[in-house]
Amino acid sequence: MTFISMKQPLFLFLLLLSSIGMYQCQQPATDTETTTQTDEFNWVADTVADLRILRYQVPGWDQLTLDQKKLVYYLTQAGLSGRDIIWDQNYRHNLEIRRALETIVSSDKGDRTGAEWQPFMSYAKRVWFSNGIHHHYANDKFLPGFSRTYFENLLRQTGATLSEDALTAMFDPEHDRKKVSSDASGDVVAMSAVNFYAPGITQAEVEAFYAKKIVKGDKTPVSWGLNSRIVRDENGQLKEDVYKLDGLYGPAIAEVIKWLTLAAGVAENEPQRKALELLIQYYQIGDLKTWDDYNIAWAQATEGDIDYIQGFVEVYNDPLGYRGSYESIVQIKDFEASARMKVLSDNAQWFEDNSTIMDEHKKANVVGITYNVVNVAGESGDASPSTPIGVNLPNANWIREQYGSKSVSLGNIIEAYDQASGGSILAEFAHDEEEVARVKEFGALGDKLATALHEVIGHASGKLNPGVGTPKETLKTYSSTLEEARADIVALYFMMDPKMVELGLMPSLEVGKAEYDGFISNGLMKQLRRLEPGKDVEEAHMRNRQLIAAWVFEKGQPDNVIEKVTRDGKTYFNITDYDKLRTLFGQLLREIQRIKSEGDYRAGQALVETYGVKVDQALHQEVLDRVKPFNIPPYAGFINPELVPETDANGEIIDVKVTYPDNFVDQMLEYGKKYSFLK
Ligand code: ZN
Secondary structure, three states: OOEEEOOOOHHHHHHHHHHOOOOOOOOOOOOOOOOOOOOOOOOEEEEEOOEEEEEOOOOOHHHOOHHHHHHHHHHHHHHHHOHHHHHHHHOOOHHHHHHHHHHHHHOOOOOOOOOOHHHHHHHHHHHHHHOOOEOOOOOEEOOOOOOHHHHHHHHHHHOOOOOHHHHHHHHOOOOOOEOOOOOOOOOHHHHOOOOOEOOOOOHHHHHHHHHHHOOOOOOOOOOOOOOEEEEEOOOOOEEEEEEOOOOEOHHHHHHHHHHHHHHHHOOOOHHHHHHHHHHHHHHHHOOHHHHHHHHHHHHHOOOOOEEEEEEEEEOOOOOOOOOOEEEEEEEEEOHHHHHHHHHHHHOHHHHHHOOOOOHHHOOOOOOOOOOOEEEEEEEEEOOOOOOEEEEEEOOOHHHHHHHOOEEEEEHHHHHHHHHHOOHHHHHHHOOOHHHHHHHHHHHHHHHHHHHHHHHHHHOOOOOOOOOOOOHHHHOHHHHHHHHHHHHHHHHHHHHOOHHHHHOOOOOOOHHHHHHHHHHHHHHHOHHHHHOOOOOOOOOHHHHHHHHHHHHHHHHOHHHOOEEEEEEOOEEEEEEOOHHHHHHHHHHHHHHHHHHHHHOOHHHHHHHHHHHHHOOOHHHHHHHHHHHHHHOOOOEEEEEOOEEEEEEOOOOOEEEEEEEOOOOHHHHHHHHHHHOOOOO
C-alpha cells in the first residue's frame, strides 16, 4: 500500500510513480535522460543477469551539524545491524548459504579460473542483491549456472560448510521454488518458501489463529502478526515467536537498540527523541501496542532535517499479509529542493498573474503547494540493495486518519536512476550535437526545476467556475491525465521565462531549451520504449506527455516549429523555434485550464483521445529497435555510501565523512563481516 517500489522492471518505474493514489505525483515534467553534471561520478557500478548495481550521492551532507551527522551515522548503523534479519525472514537457509558464499568469495583458495567461476560469481551477486536465493521481484528461486560438484569442491577447498538441506535448496529446482506464492487456488502458506511460518503450518491454521485474536469493531486495531514467526508449541498448537530483544532475532535486535539509543541521545528535537525511545521500547518488549504508539509519535515528529524508516514495516512478503519485513532507510532533507520550492512558493502569485490562462480562471490569492523530497543516506534490510523511490507511512489506516502520515520521494535515488539510464539513449534520440551538449550541461537542473514548477505552481494554479463540479465529477476518467498535463504545461511555459533567471533559479534560458528538447523527444518517441508493441498509451503521465508533444507538433506545422527529420532511416524531432514553441504551450495551457474550469468533458475527451492515446505503430517499432542494442537490465539496486566517523584521542566523534564505494562485492563482504549477528 505504501511503498512506491522500484523492485519492478524499469519500464514500470514512471508508471508506478503515478499509479498509486495516495502518493503525490512528484513527477518530473519530462523523463529526460540526462547524463551527469559531475562527470567523474560513475553511477553504474556493475551489471549481472537482469540487474544493474548503481550508486547514489548524498547531497547536503556538509550542511549538517556534527550532531546531525552523528544522528545519521547512528541510524544507518542501527539499520545495518538488523541486516541478517531480512535474510532469515526471506528463507530459512539464506544466512547459511550467504556465509558459504562469503567464505568462498573472500578466500584466495579454490578454482577461481575455470569456466564455472563466472557463473558462480553471478550467482553470488544475485543472492546478495535479493537478500536470498529467490528473485527479489519475481520471487522465483534462481538456479546456479554451475554444477553442484564444482560448488562442493569450492566449499572443500575454502573450508566453507553447508548443510545437505541448504545444498538441496540451492540445486533442486523444485524445492522451495517460490518465495511468496499468490496462487489462490492452493495453500499460499504451504507453497511459499518465505520463513514467516514454520514448515508444515497451513493457511487455514493461520487464518483460524488470527480470527480468534481480531476483535470486530475495534477502531484502533494493532497490526496482528507484524513482528513474529508462527511456530508450533509442544502441544502442536500455533504460537507466535516474537521478534524482540529476548526473543527471535534477539542478538541483532540488541545491536539495533544499541545504535538507536545513541541516536536518541543526539535527536534534533523532543518529538523525534520520544519517537526513537518508543521504537527502542518496542524492540525490547515486542508489544504491538507500543509499535502503534511509536508510529503515532513518528508521524507527528515532523520538525528536523533527519528522518528514518526502521522496523518490520511492509507486509508484501507474507502471502497472508501479516508479517513485516525488516527494513531501514535513513533520510536527510533535500535542502536544495526546499530552497527552490521556497523561491517558487514566495512568487506563486507572480506566476499566476503572468500565466496564459483566462483572467476569470486565475486565483486572486494563490498558495504554492509544498512537497517533500529527501535524500537517502543509507538503506538496509528489505530496502536494500533494491530500494523504493518514495515512502508513505505509517501503514495503519486509523493512525493515518487520526494522526497523519508522511509521504516523501527519495530525491537522490530518483536522480541516480535518471543519471544511470544513460547518455547513450539520450544521444540516440537527440537530433544534433548541440542538443546533446545542452542536455548534458543543463538537463539535470532543468528536470528539477520543471518538477518544482509542476508541483508548487502547476497543481496550485487556476480555479473552477462557480457551480462547476470537481474535475473527477466533470472530466471523469480523463481528469488525472488532464490535471497532469495542465501542471506539466505550466512548468514548460515558465521554463522559458526570463523570470526564472531573474529569480536566480537558472543561469540562462538554455536550461529551458534543454527541457524542451527532452520533453518533445520523450513525448513523441522515447517514452514509447516503455510500452509493449501494439498497445495504446494508458498511463496518465505518459498520455499527458504525448498529448502535449503531439498537440504542439501539429499546431506548429505551418511554421515548422518542430521539424520531423529522417536520417539514415531514423526519426528525429528538431525544435526550430523555442519562443514559438513556448507560445504554443501557452495556448494549450489556456485551453486545458478552460476545460477544467468549465468542466468541459467533451473537449477534454477529444484532446486526450486525439493526441494522447494512439501510437504510430511504425514509430513505436522503430523506438523499440533503437533502444534494444543498449540492453539495459530491467532491475536496479544500489551500493550504499559509507559513513566514516573521525574520532579524537578520547574516542569522541569529531566528524563523519561520506565516501562512495564502487565495488558491490566488497560492500557485501564487508557487511557480512561487520553486521553478522544471527546464527
Ligand atoms: Zn502532478
